[in-house]
Amino acid sequence: MVQYSAVAQPVIPAPLAAHLEPLPHLRAGFERFLAACFDPDAVPAATLERCRRLVAALHGADPAACGPAFAGLPPAEAEALARGECPPGLPPADALALEIAGCIPWRHHDLPDAPVLAYRDACGERAAVTLLAALAMFDALCRMTLAASRLEGA
Amino acid sequence: MSTVPRVPSAVPGQPPAFHTVLAHAPAIQQNFAALYADFWMDPALSQRDRELARIRNARVTACGFCRQVRFSLAREEGLDEATLDLVTDAYAESSLSDREKRILAWTDAVIGDPARADPALGETLRRDLGEAGLAALTLGVGLFLGLAKVLITLGLEPEQMPVTVLPTPGSAAYRAPAAR
Numbered sequence: 001m002v003q004y005s006a007v008a009q010p011v012i013p014a015p016l017a018a019h020l021e022p023l024p025h026l027r028a029g030f031e032r033f034l035a036a037c038f039d040p041d042a043v044p045a046a047t048l049e050r051c052r053r054l055v056a057a058l059h060g061a062d063p064a065a066c067g068p069a070f071a072g073l074p075p076a077e078a079e080a081l082a083r084g085e086c087p088p089g090l091p092p093a094d095a096l097a098l099e100i101a102g103c104i105p106w107r108h109h110d111l112p113d114a115p116v117l118a119y120r121d122a123c124g125e126r127a128a129v130t131l132l133a134a135l136a137m138f139d140a141l142c143r144m145t146l147a148a149s150r151l152e153g154a
Numbered sequence: 155m156s157t158v159p160r161v162p163s164a165v166p167g168q169p170p171a172f173h174t175v176l177a178h179a180p181a182i183q184q185n186f187a188a189l190y191a192d193f194w195m196d197p198a199l200s201q202r203d204r205e206l207a208r209i210r211n212a213r214v215t216a217c218g219f220c221r222q223v224r225f226s227l228a229r230e231e232g233l234d235e236a237t238l239d240l241v242t243d244a245y246a247e248s249s250l251s252d253r254e255k256r257i258l259a260w261t262d263a264v265i266g267d268p269a270r271a272d273p274a275l276g277e278t279l280r281r282d283l284g285e286a287g288l289a290a291l292t293l294g295v296g297l298f299l300g301l302a303k304v305l306i307t308l309g310l311e312p313e314q315m316p317v318t319v320l321p322t323p324g325s326a327a328y329r330a331p332a333a334r
Binding site for chain 1: 164175188276292295297
């Protein structure tokens, strides 16, 4: 698996960055906040990448709308995620992360306690908080980018 | 929905709350606090416009905490409960101004189905709010939605909560020690 340097690249997708251009100080602050949420020291880059791709798929969007790539994935795994499916054979923590991620875009109130508590117990409190923040911001970023992209044609 | 915290407080002696649980990831907590304060103090959009969008998100996203909070500066500028009562699914037929209805429609576009956001609505809002105002609205809605989902999925929604006025982030009252 190829590991990418997530912090070295812009976090805000280009159409949204252009939309936020009139507010450079807020855009810079948003960039810093997102970089803190997408922290590969707290949640492994491959986990973030799997979740980013699943959230994008649930929006019917290109993964780039949810932020930068964090890691390379095997093609079969990427294809399953693009179909909105959890690939087989993942580490247990990643399967839990994807179970949580699947609820975020449209069913956030339906998320049961079990996968969150199991992820917290397996990975720790910092990882659990970071994962939930990352998932929520993948979702928000995707929505904001899709909306900003619609404005480009206006 | 869970109203039982899924992650304990990171601050000894303090109960689980948004800021004490987020403290497990200090960079997230600190960068969010700085951004949110800057956002609310930025002049690109009025306090009233921001608060209307925030309340719309809180009600659609069904965040039991966010929908009971009112921020002080919008309140001081006259945004009352009777006006906020108009921020329902029927706001298009309400007595809110056309401009305010468009702000709510853009809020709905981002938190609903953004791939169908109406470019004509965006263009009209550009004229209403200016480029910076529209950018601030999009950023605000994204933050309102994202942080509401963090709070909800952490299990930090209160069982019950009265309408509560809090100092607007970044305001003088917010920064004053007695207000924290």
